[in-house]
Structures are given as C-alpha cells and as structure tokens.
Amino acid sequence: MDPHLLRTFVTVARRGSFSAAAAELGYTQSAVSQHIAALEADLSAVLLRRRPVLPTEAGRLLLEHAGPLLLRLDAARADVARLVAEPTGRLTVGATPLALTPEVAHRLAGLRAAHPRWEVTIRVLDRDAVPAAVSSGALDAGLTDGMTAPNDPLSLPETGPLAVTAVSERPLHVTLPTTHPLATRAGLRLPDLADAYWLDAPATAIPLTHLRTACPPGPFRARLRYEATDLHGLALLIAAGEGLALLPALGGLPGVTQVPLRAPRSTHRVELLTGGATHGPAAALREALASPAVGGG
Numbered sequence: 001m002d003p004h005l006l007r008t009f010v011t012v013a014r015r016g017s018f019s020a021a022a023a024e025l026g027y028t029q030s031a032v033s034q035h036i037a038a039l040e041a042d043l044s045a046v047l048l049r050r051r052p053v054l055p056t057e058a059g060r061l062l063l064e065h066a067g068p069l070l071l072r073l074d075a076a077r078a079d080v081a082r083l084v085a086e087p088t089g090r091l092t093v094g095a096t097p098l099a100l101t102p103e104v105a106h107r108l109a110g111l112r113a114a115h116p117r118w119e120v121t122i123r124v125l126d127r128d129a130v131p132a133a134v135s136s137g138a139l140d141a142g143l144t145d146g147m148t149a150p151n152d153p154l155s156l157p158e159t160g161p162l163a164v165t166a167v168s169e170r171p172l173h174v175t176l177p178t179t180h181p182l183a184t185r186a187g188l189r190l191p192d193l194a195d196a197y198w199l200d201a202p203a204t205a206i207p208l209t210h211l212r213t214a215c216p217p218g219p220f221r222a223r224l225r226y227e228a229t230d231l232h233g234l235a236l237l238i239a240a241g242e243g244l245a246l247l248p249a250l251g252g253l254p255g256v257t258q259v260p261l262r263a264p265r266s267t268h269r270v271e272l273l274t275g276g277a278t279h280g281p282a283a284a285l286r287e288a289l290a291s292p293a294v295g296g297g
Contacts, residue, residue, distance in 0.1 A: 001042060003073055008035035009047060009059075010066045016053050068158065071132055075160030078137030079275055091281035092121045092140050094130045097204050097229045098248060099143035099270045101168055104289065111288045118281055124229050126203035128157070134273045135159035140282040142273040147172065147206045147214065147246070150267050165272040167289050170248045172206070172268050173258035177239050180257070187262035190246075194218025199243035201226040204234050206246040206268075214264055 012021040012032060022029045040047050047059035055063060093108075100122075112120060125133065130142035136159075146154045153164065174188045182188060194215055200208050200222035211220045223243040226234055231250065238245055239255025248268040249258055272289050274282045 001039065003070065005035045005039040005042070006062075006066050007070055008032055009039055010063065010070065012036060012048060012053065013055050013059065013063055018053065071135060072160050074136035078135065079161070081137060088280065089115070089117050090119045090121075090140075091285065092123065092138075093143065093285070094123045094125045094133050094139040094141075095143040096127050096130060096145050097124055097231055098268065099145040099167075100124075101170075101248075101270060104143065104167060104270070107288045108285070111284060115281070115284070120281075126229065127207075131156050131159045131162065131273055134162060134275060137275070140274070141285050143167065143270060144273060145268060145270045147210045147266050148269045150265060152269075154269055154271050156273075161276065163274045163276045163286065165274070165286050165290055167270040167272050169267045169269050172246055172261040172266055173249055174261055175205075175235075175238055175245045175247045175250075175253070175256050175258050177241055178255055178257045182259065183257040185259050187260045189263040190215050190261060190266075191218065191263065193244065194220055197221055197223040197243045199224055199226055199234065199237055199245045201228075201234050201245060203227065203229050204231055204245075204247075211246065214266060 008021065008025060008027070011025055012018055015021045015024065018032050018036075019029050021027075022032045025032070027035075036048060043058070043062070045058040046056050047062060048055060108120075112118065123139070125142075127144055127146065130139070130144045133139040134142040144154065144156070148154055150169065153166075156162075156164075174182075174190075174193065176183055190211065195218070198208055198211070198220050199205065202208075204226070208220045208222060212218060224237065226237060228234075231253070234245065235253035235256050237243070238253075246261065247258065272286060274286050277283050
C-alpha cells in the first residue's frame, strides 16, 4: 500500500469529509477522491461509504492497522533525520503534568544555564500523546509518568524504538478532602477503596484503568470525568467531594489531604523518552536526568 494513499484515507475517515480532508492535506478534492479510489482498487475493497462519509467494515479494519503503520513510518523518518541532522540550539520537550517534578525542573534549569542560547519549549500533554510525538519527531524528548511496581518500567504504547531513561520513583498518595473520614489515617490500602467514588482524570491523576488492573475486580467508580491537565482544578474538585484521586506527594494543593498508599506496593515513576540521538540538546537532557534517578523515593 502506498503510504500517501493510506494517509489520505485516514484523514478522510477522521474528518468525515473529502473536502475537509483535502483542505487539511493541501490537496484538491478530486485528488483526494483519486487517492481513495486507487487505494480501494489496490485492496479490491470498498473502504468508505460516500453519503455520509463513513468507513465500511473493510475500512474499519484497515483503520486499526493504519495508525500504527503511519506512526512507524514517521518514526523511521524521524530517526534518520536525527542521525544526519546537524545539532541545533532548539529543544522541544513534551511532559505530562506529574512528570514535571521540582527536581526535574531544577535540572532542566541547570541545563538552560549551561546553554543560555538554547531555545527550549515545554508542552504539557496527556500520557497517550507523548510517546507518539517523540517517535514521529514532533518532540525532541518527552517526560511521561505512571503507576508501576517498584523498579518496573512504565508500560508504553508501541510507537517505534525509543531510548527510555528512568528519571524518578516516588510514593503514591490517596488524595481526598481534608474533611474526609479517612483523612487522618497514617496509610490506606487501595483494595479498601475499590467501592469509593473516584475522579476519572486520566491526563493528571493515575487513570482508573490502572487502579482496576492493580486491584481486580474492584469497580473504582467515577463520579466525574476531568479531561484537563490542570492540577489546581483537579484539587478543587477533590476538595469539593467529587471523588478521590491517586497522585504522588504534591505540596500546596488547596483543601485536600494526601495519605500514603500502603498496598499494593506501587510507585509513581517518571521516564524520559528520546529518539536515541547521541549528540545535541536531547542527548544533553538525557544525560542531565540520567541515573541516579532524580527525586527517588
């Protein structure tokens, strides 16, 4: 399959419109139609219904393969570009909200002080976006976080080869309102909280899917879903009684108390993802954040 045709197909399916896909890709609408027709002829299958524009069963099957295929192609291009490119003074880092620990920020500031001419950009993203963006070359490096057993690596989506550097491991805490009956406990067990109401905040707190995996078959029901990366807003919702959240220790959150998680044995882990460059700002960042892991706990 021609990857250009495959990319056109994915864009049409996502936008639900030939004209919208043409505008996004910079093609004429007739060129988009020709791409889809050529791909359908190559596969001997109708991939899209025209009115309305929706994937057929064959189209839905192809979409399941298309995303990973295109991402791996982008990753291959990015890896070659990193290898042959001259070092630049630009560094674009994607980070999940909980990956920017105080020690990470301190070491990044030290790196900036050593290279005052560098242009550094930090983009706050959710966990799913960081590995793909590093693989495709949209980011020079990425900081991501999650819940693991002590010393275990994070479970990352398959996006292509990435260099993974352990940055920190810290204890996890159940975060609840200061007025909650459990707020004065010395420690809490996750299985005892399986029937409590939680905030579903996958971009900030530990996702509820991870809690259900760690303590099956607990329901870990969500009272409210929070689709944002603002920890202050999350704390306000917890303080208002909208649900609990599992977070590392964070200072200065209004109206909440954090009680250490005693069981299961779990940790909040931060990892740096890079494309394997051996020189330039991304490599320097990897060296600055390399072991011994910063902020370990």
